[in-house]
Amino acid sequence: MSYLIISFSHKNTDIEMREKLAFGSDEEKDRFLKLILEDGITKEAVLLSTCNRVEIITRSLNPNNSAKLILKQLAIYSSVEYDVLYKRADIYDNDGAVHHLFTVASALDSLVIGETQIVGQLKDAFRFSQSKGHCDQKIIRIMHYAFKCAATVRNATSLGTGSVSVASTAVAKAKDIIKNTCGVKALVIGAGEMSELTIKHLLSSGFDVILTSRDIKKAQNLANSFEENIDVAPYESLSTLLGQVPVMITATSAPYPIITEDNTPDVDFQRYWFDIAVPRDIDDINKFGLEIYSVDDLQDIVNENMSLRAEQAKTAYSIVSKMSLEFYDWLKSLDIEPVVKNLYTKADSVIDKKVEHAIKKGFIRAEDEENIRKLCQTVITEYLHTPSKKLKNISKNMECDIVVGTIQNMFAQNSDENHEQYKCEHLSKN
Known part of the structure; x- marks a missing residue:
């Protein structure tokens, strides 16, 4: 059984392809996860879809076959040819998959190194998959450690600040262009999480914010959540607003461009529009004085960010590497513990059977039962102490799986008996 991750991000795809690969609704995610699990080769799956990446995180009986089947389904969904997807995809299994997931969770693989949204998005994707029954124990374990790794990186470095x-x-970027932002109006389109973050940064940078959304009630609630005054404009006035404000940032979940050549008025001043949605909200528009920036166009600031954070990133990567190794040690220890517990449980059942038999046959008195049980348990505990200790040490060796399998066969243990649910303690934390 192996971990397998198929990854598409800003590193191996352009925004046009990411738009086609993006999953816009929970229904689409649920349908896709069901399709890739129905063959029985892929056993568990989580789908992460953000503006900068699509990550398909799975547990597979056969990584090679799973990867092919998943990419075929993704080709059908996205209308991108299989060969193109296969050529672009970054495919990781086992150690590589663990290291990649920990890197993603720790925001080291993000367009903006250290951005804080990715771990929350990964948690949301994990919760969704759990709620739909698409993932189980093995995925729970790797997610638990991925969130643990992200928290360790955040606490040990300043990347998350x-x-x-x-x-x-x-x-x-807008502030760098405008310079003096005091009194400058900035329009935000959309009332989701990304718009909320955008408003926070605009306000702290001195912009006057105007908010609009198709859901005017949601927009008003978002505006009311800030202490500063935010104007909420009806969505029907979008075209008028686009002809009045110099800065606009859009982050809706619309499946098609909401701003086109037709609803963009001509003006005699410079306008700077930032499209941070995937799929893009802004169509290809050629107007005088209009500069449009997509997610990929923000790379210059990202590069500056990366250079400033280079030393911190080195520390973070060393943490990821160390915790990737620790994860496998921890995983093996989880497999060992129920085996050891089972040995003691089976020993207790033998004691129960033999003591009851001895009393029934008159070999021992009933009033001596408790003391005899204690004596037997003491003997078993001392007898199994050294093997148990060695088993726990073996969990750190490459032969662990072989040894565990041998012991299960020798003592007639069913591996299903050792399947204990493990709750991810990091799931409820930020």
């Missing part, structure tokens, strides 16, 4: 997200990068 400050404004490091696609939203903050867009605002930083």
Whole structure:
């Protein structure tokens, strides 16, 4: 049984392809996960789809076959040819999959190194898959350690501090262009999480914010959550607003461009639009004085961010490598513990059987039963102490799986008996 991850991100695809690969609704995610699990080769799966990446995290009986089947389903979903997807995809299994997942969770693989949104998005994807019954014990374990790794990186470095997200990068670019932002109006389109982050950064940078959304009630609630005054404009006035404000940032979940040549008025001043949505909200528009920045166009700020964080990133990568190794040691120890527990349980059942038989036959008195049980348990505990200790040490060796399998066969243990649910303690934490 192996871990397998198929990854598409800003590193191996452009925004046009990421738009085609993006999953816009929970229904689409659920349908896709069901399709890749129905063959029985892929046993568990989590689907992470954000503006910068699609990660398909699985446990597989055969990684090679699983990868092919998953890419075939992804080709059908995205209308991108299988050969193109296979050529672009980064495919990781076993150690590579663990290291990649920990890197993603720790925001070291993000467009903006250290951005804080990715671990929350990964937790949401994990919760969704669990709620639909698409993942079980093995995925729970790797996710638990991925979140543990992310928390360790965040606490040991300064990568998670400050404004490091696609939203903050867009605002930083706007501030760099405008220079004096006091009194400058900035329009935000959308009322989701990314829009909320955008508003926070715009306000802290001195912009006056105007918010609009198709869901005017949701927009008003979002505006009311801030202490500063935010104007909420009806979505029907979008075209008018686009002709009045110099800065606009859009982050909706629309499956098609909401801003086109037709609803973009001509003006005689410079406008700077930032499209941080995937699929893109802004169509290809050629207007005088209009500059449009997509997610990929923010790379210059990202590069600056990376150079400033280079030393911190080195520390973070060393943590990821160390915890990737620790994960396998921990995983093996989890497999060993129920085996040891089973040995003691079976020994107790033998004691029960033999003591009851001895009393029935008159070999021992009933009033001596408790003391005899204690004596037998003491003998078993001392007898199994050294083997148990050695078993726990074996969990760190490459031969662990072979040894465990041998013991299970020798003592007629069913591996299903050793399947204990493990709750991810990091799931409820930020």
